[in-house]
Amino acid sequence: MAWLKAIFIGLLLLVVVAISGFFIWLAPVGAGYTAKVLCSRIFVSGLSSERALNEDVLSDNSSLLSLITANIDLRHQTVSAHAFGFRTRVAVYRPNMGCTLTDPDKVSALQNTAPVLRPIAPQPLMTAPLPPGIDRRKFNNILSEAMDEPSITPSRRTRAIVVLYKGRVVAERYDEGITVNTPLTGWSMTKSAFSAILGRMRMKDMLPPLNYPVSINEWDTQANDPRVKITYDELLHMSSGLEFDESYRNPVSDVVQMLFVAPSAAGLAVSKPLATTPGTEWRYSSGTTNVLSAAMRNLSSSMQQYQALPAELLFRPLGMRHAVVETDSDGYLVGSSFMHATAREWAKLGQLYLQDGVWNETRLLPKGWVEHATTPAPTAPNGIYGAHWWLKLPDYSNDNQNSSDVPGDAYFALGHDGQSLSVIPSKDLVIVRLGLTRSHNVFDVRRFVGGIAALFPQHTDAAPSQDDGTDSAKDEKG
Known part of the structure; x- marks a missing residue:
C-alpha cells in the first residue's frame, strides 16, 4: 500500500x-x-x-x-x-x-490625468468606382470569401476591409456592428505607425539622425553600460541586441508580462540586458518599439507633449480623428501594440507611405524615410523586414499552396489576430483587413492580397494618386 x-x-x-x-x-x-x-x-x-x-x-x-x-x-x-x-x-x-x-x-x-487635445478635423477619403477592365465578379468574390466563415462555427471573423486604388476607396466591407467609424485594434501594426511618428519627429528636428545612440535614462546613468551605443536605426531594424522573449504562449515571457502584467511596458523593455552585439542579429521584438517610445519621452519637453505626439504629428495631418494610442500605467505610449483606428484611418497610414510621405501636397515624412523603411534591414533574414515594416509576408507551414503571388514591391504592417495593412506601389493599392482570426488555417492573407493585386493594372504616372509624392510637394512648416 x-x-x-x-x-x-x-x-x-x-x-x-x-x-x-x-x-x-x-x-x-x-x-x-x-x-x-x-x-x-x-x-x-x-x-x-x-x-x-x-x-x-x-x-x-x-x-x-x-x-x-x-x-x-x-x-x-x-x-x-x-x-x-x-x-x-x-x-x-x-x-x-x-x-x-x-x-x-x-x-x-x-x-484624473489625461492630456487635453484639440479636436481633429476629419479628412474623408474620396470614393471611386472600380476602374474599367477590373473583373468585378472575381473582385467581389475575393471580398465575400474574406468576410464569410469557412464553417458553421465562426473562426475567421473578418471585421473590416478597405481597398484604396490611387488614393480612393473602391471597396469596403464591414462585419455586423462594425462601421466606417469603428476604431479597431491593430496590435503590432502599431509598430509601423510608430515608425511614421518617428519620421514626423525627424521632419520637425525633434529626433536626431538615425545613426545616433538613443537616449535612455536607465542606460545613460549607469557607468560603462554597453546599451548606450544602441542606435535608433538598430531599434527600427529590430537588431538592437537586447534580450527579449516574444513568445505569446508562455505566460512568463517578456512580451506577455510587458503588455498585461508589468506597470510599465517601456520600463520592462529598457531593463533587458544585451544578448548579442547591437547591429549583428535580427530578432523581432515588441520590446524594441517600447524602447523607442521611452526615447521619444526623453526627447519631449513634458509628459503632456509626449502623450500628444501621435495625435499632433500623425493623426491630425491625416485627419485620423478616431485613432488613439493607449499608454501603460506609468504614462508611456505602448508603441508595440495598443493603437486603435478605423479601417479607413489605417488605410491612410498606408497611403501616406505609398505617396512617399506626402499628404495633400505637403511633405510630412523626410525625403528618403519611406525608402529607408522599405529597404531590407542589414541583418533581416531573406530581406523579410525593413524599418518597422514587413517586406515579405511571414511563411506559415499551412499556407495554401495555391495562394496568389503578391507583387515583389509590396510591404506590410501586420498584427496579432490577422490584422494586415498592405501597400503595393506597383499597383497603386492599399489594402486593409482587420479581424479576430486566431488561426492561420482559416484566413490566407497572401491569397487575399495577391488575389486582389492580380486584378489591377500596373501603376502608371498618367493618373497620379491623391498626392504623387514628388519633390514638388512643399515641406511642412512649423
Whole structure:
C-alpha cells in the first residue's frame, strides 16, 4: 500500500503546483488580458459587453480565461478582472487615451490625468468606382470569401476591409456592428505607425539622425553600460541586441508580462540586458518599439507633449480623428501594440507611405524615410523586414499552396489576430483587413492580397494618386 500512498502524495503535489502556478503566473496574465481587452473593445471600439467578452476574450482562446471574473462599470468606464478574488487588475478608459491597465489603488489617480487635445478635423477619403477592365465578379468574390466563415462555427471573423486604388476607396466591407467609424485594434501594426511618428519627429528636428545612440535614462546613468551605443536605426531594424522573449504562449515571457502584467511596458523593455552585439542579429521584438517610445519621452519637453505626439504629428495631418494610442500605467505610449483606428484611418497610414510621405501636397515624412523603411534591414533574414515594416509576408507551414503571388514591391504592417495593412506601389493599392482570426488555417492573407493585386493594372504616372509624392510637394512648416 506504500506505493498507493506515494502516488496519492505525488498527485496531491501536482495539484498544489498547478494551483500555485495558476495564481502566481496565469491569474495575473489572465486578469490583465481580460480587463484590458474588454475595456478597449467596449469603450474604444464601442462593442457590446457580451460580444467583447464572448468573442474578443473567450473565443478560440485558452480555456483558463473562463476562470477569470470580469466586472464592467459602464458609468465610470472601467473594467476590473480577477481570479477568485485574487490578482485583481483594472483597465481605465480616458478620452483621447483609450484604456490603460493598472492596479486597483491607482485607478483614481489615473482617471484624473489625461492630456487635453484639440479636436481633429476629419479628412474623408474620396470614393471611386472600380476602374474599367477590373473583373468585378472575381473582385467581389475575393471580398465575400474574406468576410464569410469557412464553417458553421465562426473562426475567421473578418471585421473590416478597405481597398484604396490611387488614393480612393473602391471597396469596403464591414462585419455586423462594425462601421466606417469603428476604431479597431491593430496590435503590432502599431509598430509601423510608430515608425511614421518617428519620421514626423525627424521632419520637425525633434529626433536626431538615425545613426545616433538613443537616449535612455536607465542606460545613460549607469557607468560603462554597453546599451548606450544602441542606435535608433538598430531599434527600427529590430537588431538592437537586447534580450527579449516574444513568445505569446508562455505566460512568463517578456512580451506577455510587458503588455498585461508589468506597470510599465517601456520600463520592462529598457531593463533587458544585451544578448548579442547591437547591429549583428535580427530578432523581432515588441520590446524594441517600447524602447523607442521611452526615447521619444526623453526627447519631449513634458509628459503632456509626449502623450500628444501621435495625435499632433500623425493623426491630425491625416485627419485620423478616431485613432488613439493607449499608454501603460506609468504614462508611456505602448508603441508595440495598443493603437486603435478605423479601417479607413489605417488605410491612410498606408497611403501616406505609398505617396512617399506626402499628404495633400505637403511633405510630412523626410525625403528618403519611406525608402529607408522599405529597404531590407542589414541583418533581416531573406530581406523579410525593413524599418518597422514587413517586406515579405511571414511563411506559415499551412499556407495554401495555391495562394496568389503578391507583387515583389509590396510591404506590410501586420498584427496579432490577422490584422494586415498592405501597400503595393506597383499597383497603386492599399489594402486593409482587420479581424479576430486566431488561426492561420482559416484566413490566407497572401491569397487575399495577391488575389486582389492580380486584378489591377500596373501603376502608371498618367493618373497620379491623391498626392504623387514628388519633390514638388512643399515641406511642412512649423
